[in-house]
Structures are given as C-alpha cells and as structure tokens.
Amino acid sequence: MVLRQQRVVIENISPQIQCGAFFIKRVIGEKVTVYADVLGDGHDVIQAELQFKHVGDKSFKEVRMVDLMNDVYKADFNVQKKGEYVYRIRAWVDHALNWQHGIEAKLKDHQHVKSELLDGLQYLDYLKNNVSAKDKPYVTDLRQLFAEEDTYQKAIEEAISDRLHQLFINYPSRSLANTSKELGVIVDRKKANFSTWYEFFPRSAANKEGIHGTFKDCENLLPRISKMGFDVVYLPPIHPIGEVNRKGKNNTTNAEEGDSGVPWAIGSKLGGHRSIHPELGTEKELKSFIEKANSMDIEIALDLAFQAAPDHPYISEHPEWFRKRPDGTMQYAENPPKKYQDIVNFYFETEAFKSLWEELLAVTMQWVELGINIFRVDNPHTKPHYFWNWLITEVKKKNPDVLFLAEAFSRPKVMQQLAKQGFTQSYSYFTWRVHKHEIIEYMTELTQSDMKEYYRPNFWPNTPDINPYHLQGANEAMHISRYVLAATLCGNLGIYGPVFEYMVSDAMPGREEYLHSEKYEIKYWDWTLENKLTHIITRLNFARKSHPALQQTNNIQFCEVQNPQLIAFYKWDDEKTDQVLVVINLDSNYSQRGMLQLPEDVLGQFKGKGLTMHDLITDNSYIWADEWNFVEVHPALPFHLFHIK
Amino acid sequence: MVLRQQRVVIENISPQIQCGAFFIKRVIGEKVTVYADVLGDGHDVIQAELQFKHVGDKSFKEVRMVDLMNDVYKADFNVQKKGEYVYRIRAWVDHALNWQHGIEAKLKDHQHVKSELLDGLQYLDYLKNNVSAKDKPYVTDLRQLFAEEDTYQKAIEEAISDRLHQLFINYPSRSLANTSKELGVIVDRKKANFSTWYEFFPRSAANKEGIHGTFKDCENLLPRISKMGFDVVYLPPIHPIGEVNRKGKNNTTNAEEGDSGVPWAIGSKLGGHRSIHPELGTEKELKSFIEKANSMDIEIALDLAFQAAPDHPYISEHPEWFRKRPDGTMQYAENPPKKYQDIVNFYFETEAFKSLWEELLAVTMQWVELGINIFRVDNPHTKPHYFWNWLITEVKKKNPDVLFLAEAFSRPKVMQQLAKQGFTQSYSYFTWRVHKHEIIEYMTELTQSDMKEYYRPNFWPNTPDINPYHLQGANEAMHISRYVLAATLCGNLGIYGPVFEYMVSDAMPGREEYLHSEKYEIKYWDWTLENKLTHIITRLNFARKSHPALQQTNNIQFCEVQNPQLIAFYKWDDEKTDQVLVVINLDSNYSQRGMLQLPEDVLGQFKGKGLTMHDLITDNSYIWADEWNFVEVHPALPFHLFHIK
Secondary structure, eight states, rough: OOOOOOOOEEEEEEETTTTTTEEEEEEEOOOEEEEEEEEOOOTTEEEEEEEETTTTTSSOOOOOOOEOTEEEEEEEEEEOEEEEEEEEEEEEEEHHHHHEEEEEHHOOOOOOOHHHHHHHHHHHHHHHHOOOOHHHHHHHHHHHHHHHHHHHHHHHHTTTHHHHHHHHHOOOOOOOOEEEEOOOEEEEGGTTTOEEEEEOOGGGOOSSTSSOOOOOHHHHHHHHHTTTTOOEEOOOOSSSSSOTOOGGGGGSOOOOOOOOOOOTTTTTBOOOSSSSGGGGGOOHHHHHHHHHHHHTOEEEEEEOOOOETTTOOHHHHHHHHHSSSSOOOOEEEEEETTTEEEEEETTTTTTTTHHHHHHHHHHHHHHHHHHHOEEEEEEEGGGGGGHHHHHHHHHHHHHOOEEEEEEOOOHHHHHHOOOTOOEEEOOOOGGGGSSSSHHHHHHHHHHSTHHHOOEEEEEEEEEEEEEEGGTTTTOHHHHHHHHHHHHHHHHHEEHHHHHHTTTTOOSSTTTSSBTTTTSSSSOOOOOOOOOOOHHHHHHHHHHHHHOGGGEEEEOOEEOSSSTTTEEEEEOTTSSSEEEEEEEEOOSSOEEEEEEEEEOOOHHHHHHTOOOEEEEETTTTEEEESSSEEEEEOTTTTTTTEEEEE | OOOOOOOOOOEEESSSSTTTTBBBHHHHTTTEEEEEEEEEEOOOOOEEEEEEEETTTSSOOOEEEOOOSTTOOOOOOOOOEEEEEEEEEEEEOOOOHHHHHHHHHHEEEEEOOOHHHHHHHHHHHHTTTOOOOOTHHHHHHHHHHHHOHHHHHHHHHHHHHHHHHHHHHHHEEEEEEEOOOOEEEEEOGGGGGEEEEEEGGGHHHHHHHTEEEEEEEEHHHHHHHHHTTOOOOEEOOOOOBTTTTTTOGGSSOOOOOOOOOTTSBOOEEEETTOOOOGOOHHHHHHHHHHHHHTTOOOOEEEOOOEETTTHHHHHHOOGSSSOTTTTSSEEEEEEETTEEEEEEEOOTSTTHHHHHHHHHHHHHHHHHHOOEEEEEEEGGGSHHHHHHHHHHHHOOOTTTTOOOEEEEOOOOHHHHHHHHHSSSSEEEEGGGOOOOHHHHHHHHHHSSSTHHHHHOEEEOOOOOOOOOOOGGOOOOHHHHHHHHHHHHSEEEEEEEHHHHTTTTTBBTSSSSSSTOTTTSSOOOOTTOOOOOOHHHHHHHHHHHHHHHGSSSOOEEEEOSSSSEEEEEEEOOOOSOEEEEEEEEOOOSSSSEEEEEEOHHHHTTTTTOOOOEETTTTOOEEEEESSEEEEEEEEEESSSEEEEEE
16 A cells, blocks of 8 residues: 655545546636645645646646635636646645744744744745745845844744745745646637527528529628628538438428438438538538638538438448348438438447548548538437547547537436537527526526536527427517527527528427428528517627627526516626626516516625616616616517616 | 547446545445446447445446436445445446337337347347356247247247346346446444444542552443443553653643643653553453453443653654754644643654554554454544555454544544545534534534545544533533433444533533543542433433444434424434434423424325334333324433334
8 A cells, every 4th residue: 555645635626527537618718716625634834726737838837726714725727728728736734834824823922932943944945945036135144033043033023024924935845745636628719608600501592482502692691690690600411412211391201303301311422421412512612601701700610410311422332330230231220119211320339430430530620621610510419429529539639629519409417428528519408498497497507517617508599400389389579588598698599590580480280390391391581581580689699799798608697586477687707897687578478577686796886876777779778776676578678688887 | 549439428426435536434234325327329228237346356246227217327235244345337238128129119119020030139149148058948949939930920029028128137248338437335344333432531440539540440340331331431541641741630731749641641661652551450451351341242442642742762762753843852742822742743744754654553453453443543633644544444454343433623624534534433523513403404414415425423422622511510401412412313422421421510611621620630430329311321322222223323314393492303224124213302401392293204104093102211102193293301301212113
C-alpha cells in the first residue's frame, strides 16, 4: 500500500460530470466556477488553488481559491480559446501563513514571540530565494530584524504585516501539496449557446408552384430570412433520394410516379452521402449559397442522417457495413412489429466497423471542407453513443468550429447521454411543455441540475416530424406565445419555418404529424407573404441580438405570479450588464391579469426610486416601485418583454 | 483515440463514495442494493448484471439486474465474509432476447416470421454449445423445428416459449459487453453496527476511596456491567502518565504532589504506548481482565492516543519523530494562542515518517495481539487522513475483526472524511442534538444521504470531555430521555458510565466540562449503588439485544406527532421480521400528549383489525386500529418503546 504523506484531502470537485468521464461545456468568454472540499488535519492554515490551461498551453495558470467556510473552497476562470481546457485543484498546509497566523494570535494574547520570530527565519529564507528582485531587500531586512534582539518591536510589526502576508500568498512553498485529478471543459464558439434556426426544405424553395426548388432559390430566400433575424438556416438532407421502396405522399408505402420521396432516405444510383440531389443544383451552387448566407451572418446547417436507402451505392460497394438476413437479403430497419423498408441501417456491430466509422467521418469532413460548420444529426440515439463521441471528437480536432445538434426525442437519460458524449446542442422536451408548472419544472431541471454543465437545449415549437397537439388548429396567440417562450427561455431556438410562420397546422387525425407533410412531397410557399407572426418573430429575434441576457439559458429565475395562466421570469447575463423580465399569457383566448412579485435581486436595485420596465416590443415604459406589480396580458399581444433599466 | 464498439453505456452506479475512491461499509449478512443507469442505442433489448465477489474469491458471482424503467437497473447481493468485496456491472445488447422480443411483436401483428426463425438459428447454435446436458436435446429439437417448413406452427410456439426465454436468460452470449469499474465494500463483523459501550477510568475502579484502581478491580465490575447489558467496556489510556508538565486537578497547569495526571498525556520514564501504568497492574492481569470480559460477551476497547508527554521515551529515542523549535527544545502542542505543554505531537511531516507510521502500527498490533479488537481513537482529526487510511487498512489485513471508533468532534466534512478513510464507527453530533427538529434533521442526514453508506454513528449522551449544557443539573427524566434516544435512534451508543448513571453533572462555570473532572484525578464510585436509571438502561439494553430493529441505524422513519415536545419514529430490520415504534417526551418536566400518525408501511399491516403495540418497558399492550393515535408520556417514564405485533 502506498504511503501518502500529504496532509490535505481534495474531493467533491464541481462541476464534474460522471466522475470526470465527460467534459463540461462552455463558450468563449464564459466563466467556469469551481468548488471543492479541501480539508486537512488539525488547525493549520490551508491554501488551495485552481489550476487551469488550454490543452495547447504549456503550463497551468493558477488562481487562489476562497475559503467559503465548512471546508468548501471556490475559484473561477474564464475560457478564452476554442477547444479543450483542463482544470484541477492543488492544495497544501501553508506553513508560512500558519506561522503568521500563530504569531498574530499569540500577540493578541500578549505572549512574547521571540522564539517564534526565529522559527520564522525559515520562511523568510524561502522567500529570499523566490521573490522578485524588488522585494528581495525587504525580505533581507526582515531576516535581520527577526534575528536580532533589540529590534523586537519592529520585528513583530513586520511579522504580522500585510506586506509579508502578501509575499507568503504570492510565493507559497507548497510543501507536500496534493493535486486532484484533471477535469475537462470543451469550449465552443459563441453560437453553441446562442443561435436562431430556420428550417425549410430546399426543394420547396421555388417561387413557382410545381417546380423543384434549387440552391439558387434558397439563395433568393436569404434576404427574407436575414431580415427576420435568423442566423442558422437548416436544410434537411440534400442528397439523392432512394428510389427502391420509396415512400409516397402522407407516408404511404408505395410511391406514385412523380413522388419525390423522403430526403432522409438517402442514396440511389445518383449517389449517396457524398453527393447532391441533382435537382437541387451543383456543389458549386451549394457553395455559392453557403457563401451568400455567410455574408449575411447566416450559417447553413446540414443534416447528418447516417442510414441508407436500399439502392444506396454503399450497399453494393460495402456490403460488410450492413446486416444480411439468413436469405441473403438486406435487413431493413425495424422496430417490431413496425418495418421501415425504405431504410437500411448501418450495422455498427460489424467486424468492419472501423472502415465504416472512418467513412462516416470522411463524409462529415467533406461537408465541413465545403464550408458547413453546423450539423443537425438525425436520430443519433439509434447509433452507438461511443461512435458519436469518437466522431465529434475527431471532427472538432480538425475544426473546433463545428457544432452538432442532436435530434433525439427519446428518454431523458438517452438525450442526456448524447450531450455528455459530445453533442453541442440538443433538441428538447420544450416542444411538449405547455403549462406553467411543466415549463418551470423543465427549466429548473435544465438550469439547476448537472445538465446545465453539458446539455445545451435548443427549443423548437415544431419540426417537420412534430406537429404538437397544442399547435394543431391553434390561433395566432398560441403561435406567438410558443415562439416567445422559445426565444426568451432558451439561448437556442428554431422553427420549421414556413409551416410555423404561416400557421399551417392540419394534422394526421389523432397524431402529432402534419397532414400532407412536406417530408413526403414538394410544397409551394408564397414567400412574399408577411403576417403578424412574421413581424413579432422579427422583433423578438432582434431583441435577442441586442440583449445578452437572452443569449444564454442558465441565468433564469421564475417570478411568483398569482395567476396560473401567466408565467414570468427574470434573466440576466453573467456580468449583470443586461437584465430582462418576461411575462407571457399562456391562455391564447382570454386576457389574464395578476400580481407579479419581483425577485429579490431586482428589488435590491430599487435604490428608493423603483425601476423602469421598458417593453422591447411595444416600446412602452413603466415604472415599477413595488415588490408586487399588476400585470395584464391580452392574447392580441400575449407577452411583455421588459428590459430592466 | 480508442474506438469503443460497445453499444451499452453504464454510469451513475450507486452506492459509490467519491467516484469509488472509498469503500462503502456493511456488516456480515447485510445487503448491498446497487442501482445503475444502463442504456444503449435504439430499441434493442438490454441486459445488465451485477457482479460481485469477496477479494479472496477467484471469480465473480452474477445476478441479473431488474429494469426499473427510465434506464435505471437494480440488483442486490449479501455480504457473507469479513474483509473486502468488490462489485461492478456488466451489460450488453442481448441479441437472442431481442430476437425473441421481435418475433413476439410480429406474431401479435399477424406477420409471417419464417425468415426470423431462420435468423434465430444462430442463437440456438450458441445455446447448443453452452447449455447443460439436460437442455441440449431440447435445443437440438428446436433447431430442427425452426429450419423445417412444415413445423412452422410448432416452431413459433417454441420460439416465444418461456422455456427458450429462460435459456436465453441463463446462457447469454454477452456480445460486446461493457463492464463498469469496480467498487468496493468493507465488511465488518456485526459489532460494527450494533454495540453498547460503557466507559470508565480503571484507576477509579477501586472499591475503597483513596486507592488507585487496578485491572483486578475492573474485573470485579464486569458482572455489574454485564448485568446492565453492555457489550463494550472502553478504558481511557492505560499507559504510564507523563510527569513533566503534568496537569493538576481541574486542568490546572501545575500538578501538586500526588496528582495522578491525565491518562492521555502518555509516556514517562516508566514507558510509553507499549507499556502499562504500573499501578493498574501487569500485562498478565490485563489479559485476565480481557478474558473474563470476553467470557461475559463483553469486549474491552482501548484508547489509541497518538501523542507523547514531554518525558515519553520516544522523545529521546526518536527525536526524528518530533519537531524542534529553533532553540532546540521540543515543540509542544499548540492551537495559538493556546499551549498544551503536557503534550508533544508527533511530527507527521518528518522525513522519518515511515518509521513513525510503522511504529504506530506496531503499537496497535501489540494490543491486538494481547486480545484487544476495538480501539477508540483519540483526536484522529489532528493526524493526517491518509495515515489513518494506511493504519486501519494494515491492521484489518492482519485481523479483520479490529474496529476503530473515531473520536473527532470536528467540522462535518472532517468527521465524514475520517469515516471514508476507514474508521468503523464515529462519534457524532447527537451529544448536542436536543430539540425535535434537530434530531430529525440530523437523523435524516445520517440515514438518507451518502453518509448511510460509510458513516456509522455512535451516540454518546456524554463523555469525559463533554458535559453538555442540557445535562448540567438535569433531572432523571432528562437523563433517561437522552439514553432512550441514543439506544433507539442508533445501533451504536455509549455512556461515560458512572457519571451518567449517577447523574453527576456539576460543570466548570459556563463550560461544557465536568467540575472536578475524572480526567485530572482519581474518583471513588460506590459501584454497589443502583437507581432507576440503572434499571431503565438495563431494560433498554436488553430490548436492543432481542430486537434486530434496534441493532441498526438506517431503517428509520419519523412519525408525524402533533406536539413539538413529542418525537416518534418507526424502525425495522432489513427483513421486516422486527418492527418497533418509539415515542419520547423531550420535555423533562411536564407530561405531553398528542396525536401520532402511523406510517403508511405500518398502516398497510392493519388487515382490518389494527395492531398490538407492546411496550417493552412496562409490558403493557395497546390495540391501535386508527391512522392517528393518542399518546401521552409522563416524565416519570418519558417514553414508550413499542414492539409492533
């Protein structure tokens, strides 16, 4: 058994995900606040420091931790570079500070400390060999003061001086220091925390009915999308669509002549994951679209759907990547008794898994090299968790700008696991959180549990796969309130654009699916139309752009409102340079009113004259000078977004 | 980066202390219930098993875990041997069970599954090579059924049969199984959980005033102590007491002629930690005392006080184990501005620490070899945590029967740390938990947090060091209620015997210390005296001996009682073969009454006719047939200890 002579124990370090098995997440400029239990034996003075560095840096930076009492210590650091940081804690019994502390206590007790001064010479000797040239004469003088008899009075003054204290702090000998294990942070660019997504099907982008949309058409939509304040345009898969077992309109199993198929059924004789559906355009046109978007501060996100149509070239070229049935045919995807005959899954248990993984990495990198830095990953929960960890790590090694959004609507621990394994952002249950208590409960889980360290939610009111019951046949107020909730609760949000904006909410009977879903057919949208929703979305998106409080998710506090249909919350940025208060009427039919209690942190800013609440949508301002304030919200404009001044 | 092809993730295993850095604790026969998050990708059937073994065993035993939903799995095992156990979790996608599950779903959906039967042959082949001889013909027959055309009906019946299911469960192929890290359990003998301590100073054991007690006198006290139902007798240090700077009566700094000194100031020219104070007797007499005690099912606990008086032989023989001041004198113990000139601490930071540690281990083992299996460790929090971990581990390697009680009354995390590092039992804050809400809060922390896995509290109403304010000048009812609380709340308890039993509670003014403390002088007790407290302690100790519900700490539930002076709780053993309900009046002056609500678990046992509550002290019985029951408790007998029948 090892003999460990250290006297300090370090444990219970937070943040820490699953004993350090996973990175916590931050974006550039964010703070990591670290807590740890640090304790020694006896009563000696202990010092602890937080050490951190970017993995690319040679040495650690150090910041001394603050003793919060009860053996808990705290310090923080800011992350400034993309990539991986590590942090750890070092702690020791500080004999020099302990010596000073002892002298102070004895002097207060009127004891003579000559012997203690002599004992202190060893600490001065250590300083002498380590302090900067500027301080060396002081230390040398002190040494003499301490050693001589007739300078006792002066010596004890200096022994307990702030100057000596500060030297001890700055030049610790760290004898028998103990160092914790290293923990990791993955640092992304700011978009990981703050992004506003607009999804549309490029094949429906044409400005005339009956025509297959092209990248050129997509390019024409960019000014409209930019004007609305979106900064990510996400396109469903742009690859050739399988022809074998192609799905027809409304998810029928037999496509008719002219049916365009499902973009997620990737691959045909025209190519696979590395190819572009010819009717959308060429690689050059895609590149032009990407560049045009980028020039408007919009990024293009593509879809990674790692599955194949039965006629995907992989199937003949790499049969070793698929599972065969005993009769020699391909094993289609199934979830018994359901069968998905237009899809063949990769067989991740194949012995040839290495070449499969490498190919999927190469596919991803091909699009990265074309200028794609964001991927929405289709059904990641049906591929192995460790595969994603590997793929995301490898891609980020080559390009740390790349972000991955996990499209998993699965069980809580599965969704959490994908985020732990490396997904930058994750779809969330927001889509189904409708009532006040559900929203508060879910936000509390996201922002008050460990999830806040690794799970970056992206709030989508709808997707092509999900037409939630509360939006089916819903009125304008319901649509607005769902958008406001997403836009103010969460740093990241997205809409399946035209369908949401134009409130096309017909559903397959009894199901949360769109009727005549765009997944199975080309649509025509009159993109010249604008409505009230268009304008409110626009104002909200621009409010998000100018308010850091809305560019993050975790700093949120719900307010007491005495009406179950009114939800209100307070948000702020880390530096508290920006603060907003949001009040939303969840009843899309009737006006609701009630008393709202300001949080203590806001009340503390009254300074005798109250606060100006400036509504960022209507431009009205109100003076709130009481703890409880009357609010009334009408479905015509079912929310207040107050900037607190 | 490693490519991990496994499809199952295992995490969040509990119990687990600080990421597995420390052992959880159990006594022989206890259960370890293990939970873990186990999840895969997609919808395939997953199996998880708990593996466990005593470190001395060659191979792991396995028990299949139960799926509790939401990706949480559970299983348990019993520990049967002293020493260390390890446990871990193994999990895999079970293709055979998944195949069977798929066939079932498809048959329910009226699909033809001939191809699936053929697919199943691979799982039968695996079984054929692995099942016992008894099942082999069945598997061979099945293989033929599945392969042939005209036996389809019979084949599908067998494919989904329980028999085949059970074979798949019993003989899993575990392909691509993932295995968690190993976690540890330290298993002690039963006394670690259930012990009743009586402390007295052997030098005060004489039956005449003015005489120094001896081991022979101690031996004469054993029948009395045994009759009261105690099973551990703990003696303060029995070594020669320092003569240099000896403390006088009432902790004065200058002893007078004839002052006997403090037993914890160990060492003089007569010897040190390996020697016996000559006036107590010889090693042979100590051995006789130990053996006599053992014959009455009483164990003798000695004190490990690792510190030296200034005249301890170590100081001249091993100056390298101590710290010198600049003037060459020994560094006395201090906690500035306080000085403890009768004590010199070991210098654990010495370069010679290895020989120091080895000597302290040898000292401990010397007493173990003499027959001592329990140590009360004095002030362990003033010696390094890692030292204790090493010492306790080494001693237990040689003799797993040895138990260590940590005498640390320090900050919560320090006390917890000592328990994590290996102390079998720990003194607790019970000594100062007086009011109902304090007691409930403290018990909740001990039994509902992680502490329940590693911190075994020992409840002491008083010690020679602590004469708590509520016992100073307190009446009989207060003494009884403090003993009842300790005896029923906690598996382990102890009293500083004669002082508690005879209610000698004079204090140093304004301090929680005894006046004329026995620490500084020899006392005379008339051990022939018995009082009401003697009899109630006796009855309680025997109730503990016959009621497993009282031989453990963690199974406890507090009951709602509508009176803040009445505290009530329900306790049970793991198997629920024994259940008690305790009601205590915390007001030592007045009768208190109120309505008590039975816990749901007790109500569930009513079966239409209520329950018999048998008071183990008065022998009265009551029928309780309602959820709420009236109780009244008088200070004359300030509690009910009901056995629930």
